[in-house]
Amino acid sequence: MKNILKEVLEESKKYTEEGNVASYIPELKKANRDDVGICIIDRYNNIYTEGNYSTKFTIQSISKVIVLAMALMDNDWSYVFSKVGMEPSGDPFNSIMKLETNDTKRPNNPMINAGAIVTTSLIKGDSAEEKEARMLNFFRKLAKNDSLQINYDVYKSEKLTGDRNRAMAYLLKNDGFITGDVEEVLDLYFKQCSIEVDTVDLARIGINLASYGVDIETGERLIRKDISRMVKTFMVTCGMYDASGEFAIRTGIPAKSGVGGGIVASVPNTMGIGVYGPALDKKGNSVAGIKILEDLSNRLELNIF
Amino acid sequence: MKNILKEVLEESKKYTEEGNVASYIPELKKANRDDVGICIIDRYNNIYTEGNYSTKFTIQSISKVIVLAMALMDNDWSYVFSKVGMEPSGDPFNSIMKLETNDTKRPNNPMINAGAIVTTSLIKGDSAEEKEARMLNFFRKLAKNDSLQINYDVYKSEKLTGDRNRAMAYLLKNDGFITGDVEEVLDLYFKQCSIEVDTVDLARIGINLASYGVDIETGERLIRKDISRMVKTFMVTCGMYDASGEFAIRTGIPAKSGVGGGIVASVPNTMGIGVYGPALDKKGNSVAGIKILEDLSNRLELNIF
Amino acid sequence: MKNILKEVLEESKKYTEEGNVASYIPELKKANRDDVGICIIDRYNNIYTEGNYSTKFTIQSISKVIVLAMALMDNDWSYVFSKVGMEPSGDPFNSIMKLETNDTKRPNNPMINAGAIVTTSLIKGDSAEEKEARMLNFFRKLAKNDSLQINYDVYKSEKLTGDRNRAMAYLLKNDGFITGDVEEVLDLYFKQCSIEVDTVDLARIGINLASYGVDIETGERLIRKDISRMVKTFMVTCGMYDASGEFAIRTGIPAKSGVGGGIVASVPNTMGIGVYGPALDKKGNSVAGIKILEDLSNRLELNIF
Amino acid sequence: MKNILKEVLEESKKYTEEGNVASYIPELKKANRDDVGICIIDRYNNIYTEGNYSTKFTIQSISKVIVLAMALMDNDWSYVFSKVGMEPSGDPFNSIMKLETNDTKRPNNPMINAGAIVTTSLIKGDSAEEKEARMLNFFRKLAKNDSLQINYDVYKSEKLTGDRNRAMAYLLKNDGFITGDVEEVLDLYFKQCSIEVDTVDLARIGINLASYGVDIETGERLIRKDISRMVKTFMVTCGMYDASGEFAIRTGIPAKSGVGGGIVASVPNTMGIGVYGPALDKKGNSVAGIKILEDLSNRLELNIF
Structure with missing residues (x-):
């Protein structure tokens, strides 16, 4: 080998x-x-x-897989898939178009940015801090590595330049696929992408x-x-x-x-x-x-x- | 069992x-x-x-699987996939839109109608009759059933009402993804869908x-x-x-x-x-x-x- | 008469x-x-x-006409039309799709929401207050009515429910068609729509x-x-x-x-x-x-x- | 002057x-x-x-204006505009996409190819020959020039390479916006474009x-x-x-x-x-x-x- x-x-x-x-x-x-x-x-x-x-x-979009698993553990299947679809989209990962042209307006699947913003919003926790702690803990458990950390330089950069994701998130909010504070959801999204x-x-x-x-x-x-x-x-x-x-x-x-x-x-x-x-x-x-x-x-x- | x-x-x-x-x-x-x-x-x-x-x-779209296999046996991979893509489309099977909005204008994959019209056009044979015979023979071999036949009533109906497929085929011809006589390609396409x-x-x-x-x-x-x-x-x-x-x-x-x-x-x-x-x-x-x-x-x- | x-x-x-x-x-x-x-x-x-x-x-989208005039008075033609197009869109006024599918990604024209957010961002002024004052003053002058006022109840409601416009604005920011603070631009946009x-x-x-x-x-x-x-x-x-x-x-x-x-x-x-x-x-x-x-x-x- | x-x-x-x-x-x-x-x-x-x-x-797309006038003279307004829309499309003249994404699937307007194929199909006449004669006659009358003729070399070339228009026409047929023989409609369409x-x-x-x-x-x-x-x-x-x-x-x-x-x-x-x-x-x-x-x-x- x-x-x-x-x-x-x-x-x-x-x-x-x-x-x-x-x-x-x-x-x-x-x-x-x-x-x-x-x-x-x-x-x-x-x-x-x-x-x-x-x-x-930084783990970037690979985090989508783990956050999907977490959303499915924290919520009923049927609820998760009422907010995000199961179908390949045939479009680039950061496409906004399908949010408008799809019959349901749902993100096509949890592997594109819009869908991952939805699954991120489904992580349970009483506060932003608790959600972040639960998320990081789950990443550490799956990787069997308690030293996993967020790279804060990457996180800050993502946050600063994340206007396209921000646009998606506001559209998702507008159409009822995420609830709560958009910037808080995005914050957790940018953090999970920035885990090293x-x-x-x-x-x-x-x-x-x-x-x-x-x-x-x-x-x-x-x-x-x-x-x-x-x-x-x-x-x-x-x-x-x-x-x-x-x-x-x-x-x-x-x-x-x-x-x-x-x-x-x-x-x-x-x-x-x-x-x-x-x-x-x-x-x-x-x-x-x-x-x-x-x-x-x-x-x-x-x-x- | x-x-x-x-x-x-x-x-x-x-x-x-x-x-x-x-x-x-x-x-x-x-x-x-x-x-x-x-x-x-x-x-x-x-x-x-x-x-x-x-x-x-009638076998209908299930034939797409078999015709794809045949197109891949009759031609180089690279040639087949220069004419039809490998990606899910996220659109209905008879969608025309992606033929216009895709960068390549290729059909997304061989499982949608447009893609299957392409793979059908790639079946080898010196004449329409030979292509049909080779095609039917391959279906029979895979099904281990020499009595497989085309249902001609279904075939005629498909042909008569197939203007949407016809539209796709002319667009594919226009963009260079199929060559030869459009009606001949469609004829073979409608026949394969009509095998019982x-x-x-x-x-x-x-x-x-x-x-x-x-x-x-x-x-x-x-x-x-x-x-x-x-x-x-x-x-x-x-x-x-x-x-x-x-x-x-x-x-x-x-x-x-x-x-x-x-x-x-x-x-x-x-x-x-x-x-x-x-x-x-x-x-x-x-x-x-x-x-x-x-x-x-x-x-x-x-x-x- | x-x-x-x-x-x-x-x-x-x-x-x-x-x-x-x-x-x-x-x-x-x-x-x-x-x-x-x-x-x-x-x-x-x-x-x-x-x-x-x-x-x-409330004047709502009619304001788009007046703000366009103002943007054209405050800036060069060529600059304005590098940020927003001149073509009808064929899509609903609040469509986001064209911002993605257009070659230029520019809003099609200043009469759809995305285009009006752009023209709003082009109103000159040293501060948000000055821009608002100049804008309101221009509306009053054109209407020959110094008592024109913003309806603050409508404005607040627009602002609260304006996530779709917010999504557009962040996308426009991301693609370089508006600069500066998105919420400030939106604030002026919601205000102009709310003039009685x-x-x-x-x-x-x-x-x-x-x-x-x-x-x-x-x-x-x-x-x-x-x-x-x-x-x-x-x-x-x-x-x-x-x-x-x-x-x-x-x-x-x-x-x-x-x-x-x-x-x-x-x-x-x-x-x-x-x-x-x-x-x-x-x-x-x-x-x-x-x-x-x-x-x-x-x-x-x-x-x- | x-x-x-x-x-x-x-x-x-x-x-x-x-x-x-x-x-x-x-x-x-x-x-x-x-x-x-x-x-x-x-x-x-x-x-x-x-x-x-x-x-x-050759007159090419300018013919669309004259054929529209003729369609409106030969038919009720309401009938014409049930088959073709009145709105700018925001898309290239030979776009097919809108025929799929529009709610009505109607061509947006009579100035794009798809719309002009529809208006062409609305020209009255008992035979293809009569339709052609009526059409040519109307062009001559409007131009006050009885010597206007079809350039047959251009016409034949248009017809030979017109697979994109053919695709549109079959789609229009499929969706009920044109009736009768597609090739006959296209023939008249290619002829009108070829008037010198x-x-x-x-x-x-x-x-x-x-x-x-x-x-x-x-x-x-x-x-x-x-x-x-x-x-x-x-x-x-x-x-x-x-x-x-x-x-x-x-x-x-x-x-x-x-x-x-x-x-x-x-x-x-x-x-x-x-x-x-x-x-x-x-x-x-x-x-x-x-x-x-x-x-x-x-x-x-x-x-x-």
Whole structure:
């Protein structure tokens, strides 16, 4: 396995030049375009790492997966899905248009920004502080890493430049899909995007989803089985922005990417994978990350279809 | 298993009243709204049937799956996917809009009408007759049923009322996604939709896809492994019209429906399922069929995620 | 003329039942659905009134016309039209979609909400207070009525329920079409919509535009000639929401409506007309007001085409 | 006047380099990019010409104005406008999208291709030949030129490459906005676009509309007054493709352009203007033609607003 990882990582490095580091906020621009890292945790808790596996980056849209799980734990299914849909959108992740043209005006799914703003608003707590604490705690539990922290520089930048998300949130408020204070919801949304992780954290999250929500070491149930499945389903249908379909065709692995350069992948009953490569393609997915997951899928027969 | 099928079918019958038989052409209106049938073929070639399992109906959009496989066998991947995309569309199956608003103007995927018109145009043959013969032959082979025939009454009706598909086809021609004679392409498209099958045929198609393209009786390879996977992936991301996301969440089974009332489902490495129930919901999917697949997924743990 | 007004008004009253008073804020609901009023001021300064001509109502979207004139007086043409377009949109007045699908992402024109938020942001002033004072002063001058005031109950309600406009404004900020503090721009926008007028005020505004910006009593130039023409052109192409085309066909008169029930009409070189009738059709235009302007156009040959 | 025309034409010639001759069919490419011609006919039947005023070109979209008048003469208003709308679309002339997203699915107006296909289908006649003869005759009458002919090379090219219009027509058929044989309707549509005219013909059409449908020489009524007004209204709101709003702002003159390089302008009660300049801007309007009409509007105070 170690050799495979080395080869796969080496091969993927050839592609980093084709991508660009996210630049919409200064903090993300600081990432090193050529970095590539990977961590695999299998169902027997074997951990394999390679390259810049321990480099820290912000989780960004990968948080949508975890917040969805939390919204589904905190609320009835039917309530959650009255506020956000289950369908791929066919549009870019930050599209506003569908909020107007959809019959229901609901966000299409929880993997686009508008949908994730909704799931964020569904996290329970008596105060903003409690919601943030519960959220961060859940991320730490899933990643088995109590040192996970919000990167406050990134958070502040996101907040400052987040007018497009702000526009969506006010539209969602107007149409009754979120309630309460818009800026408070956005604050929690920007915070969750700004949590710092490395590939080991992502691989751990991946294996916890792959094992249907049970911690493979302790046997503790972290997430209900049905919710762990739902989350992986959304990863396949909408996890890679508007390249989700192609990624599913090429790899057949449930995965979710973020513009920080990370991708979490979760092969049911088999393994969790965390990859990092901040050079992004035009859709916002890690160039090297996609290459690595394609190669691994082929070599290790990870395709679930 | 027999008991499970009985119960599941009985339960599903309660829902047929909520749906309506397709009515856009007179032939489809003749179906009996309360009919429900099911056939399962597992990887050991055990065959289980129940209800109206042998009632004949036209395959309609389920043909898109088979024609996609054929287009991928007849052409290079890269060529096929230069003419039709891999992404869910988030729009109804007969939407034209995306052909204009997409950057590429390509149909989003081969499971919507526009995309299936493209894949149909990619079937090889020296003449219209040869293309039709090759197509019908491939359907027969996948269904292991040499008596499959086109229902010419349905075909003629489809052709007569097919102006919306005709509009799409001319737009696709205009934008260079299909070549040759538009009416000839449409003719083959309407014919493939009009092939008559029963649930046993569908279950057989399903198990052939589930076994990665190998005939489980004879060991003959009917479809390349990678193509069988691709096809199942499209079934998950776009198989159930604009309810594909919800269906994937609820069942986790690759499936494709048609307005004739059929659904083919293919559980990788496990089983093929054919269901029939002509009462359709608003999205065009069999009401009873969806209910049956949900129940089976839960009882038999068929969810792949 | 007096008799014509009587007849026209009487006739129009039959149609008020077909409409409904705006209800998105409580204050507007208080209007009396059957009220109809009219005032005409011709180029010789003859003033004719009938019905509820002196009933007060909020000016609402009619303010867009005046704020456009002001933006064009405060800034270069080219600058204004780099921030807002000149084309009819074919979409409802509060549509957000075009801000995403337009090549330029600019609001289509200054008569839809998004465009008016832009022109509002272009009003000059060293402080929010100064901008408000300049704005109110300009309204008073054009209406020749120093007692015009903001209705603060309406303003507060607009502000409280204005999340859709807020969404637009943040999107405009994000895309660089407005600068500065979004809430400050919106505050001025909500205020201008809440100015209280009667039909005499509107008729005066109408004649001032009809006389190419010159006060017909004093000869004072209030607006540049070219700006007065531009404003009337926008009234024809986009003045009556997404019923502008039909209204132009039926009357041939430049006009602008508001959901408060008012319509200002300006027949070049001929007359200004103010009408009031709070019962609105589905597009948001005064039912009786449209009827009156159609009748007057026919009887007095006011059609400019 | 002669001097003004000379100067205006000379000035406009500077801009021809900014445009390009239409190239979607070979015949149009043959036009000389630097040609500019103009003809004015005033209400006293004075005729002024300059430059390439007698060069022949195909009328193209300008025909939409005449066919609209004919449809309104052959049918009830209410019937015509149940099949085609009265609103500007905010979209390119050959857009299909709105046929799907509009509530009514009707073409927005008769000046876009889809709308003109509808008005074409409303021309009365017992046979295709009679319809064509009636149509050509009406064009000749309005242009006072019995030698007007269809350019059959252009017609054949249009027909051959007209798949986008064909797509629209089938969609219109599908949705019930046109009836009868689609290819027959399209044939008449392609023929009307291919009628050859010069600027004198256009100026004559313009003055006939400007005089409210009465031949200024003979006093013969060619078009009903109300129809002549309606037609001019559509010219203002939708006559210059998706640059109609800007053109109205800049000139205030009802006008209709065609990709053959012609523009017909009709100043109510004042004059008809024909201009020719085959170099087109990106929206499909004659670069020199727009410049000329802007200059003339300013110099002769032709702005109707």
